[in-house]
Amino acid sequence: SAVISQKPSRDICQRGTSLTIQCQVDSQVTMMFWYRQQPGQSLTLIATANQGSEATYESGFVIDKFPISRPNLTFSTLTVSNMSPEDSSIYLCSAWRRDGYTFGSGTRLTVV
């Protein structure tokens, strides 16, 4: 499977600010995804990061709050904008190739 480097691994941010999370894959992948895992909860898909076009967002998530970039087949970023304490979560990126899924190690975000 592909290997993903995700950073930062954790951050503590002030409310009202924005944080950009990066995921770098060691090889070209077909699809990339961003998930949120709220404290004690399961993983919820935020969006599918499309290479060269706008991301496809799931119900309840919007581009203004979670802008996503995917400039090429190995890299994607997720920005959490205008943060509030409710955004405190673990954010994970995932990559899919024909040989399966890989997950980044996650970004643990705390908003104060």
Added chain:
Amino acid sequence: GEDVEQSLFLSVREGDSSVINCTYTDSSSTYLYWYKQEPGAGLQLLTYIFSNMDMKQDQRLTVLLNKKDKHLSLRIADTQTGDSAIYFCAESFDHGSSNTGKLIFGQGTTLQVKP
């Protein structure tokens, strides 16, 4: 729509077998997965099963799939304290589905292994 459900908590004694159950609603899933998440760590793929199989064994792990009832289970033989973690089942979908490539996760089952 898709929905994946799991029981939230399971407690077993070391050396016993653990069985974690999962039900899903969307029969168009292609693969079904079991992931393990230890405290503060990322997701680790344990095993997966293709949707046209009914059983897969991998060392201490046995996956059973009942397509008719849309029921998936993970059996861990000789459970050890190191198996204490949250276990997530997830399903993926084939090309042509509006959910192609996505993983839909259950809520996670916390497995507690007592010495």
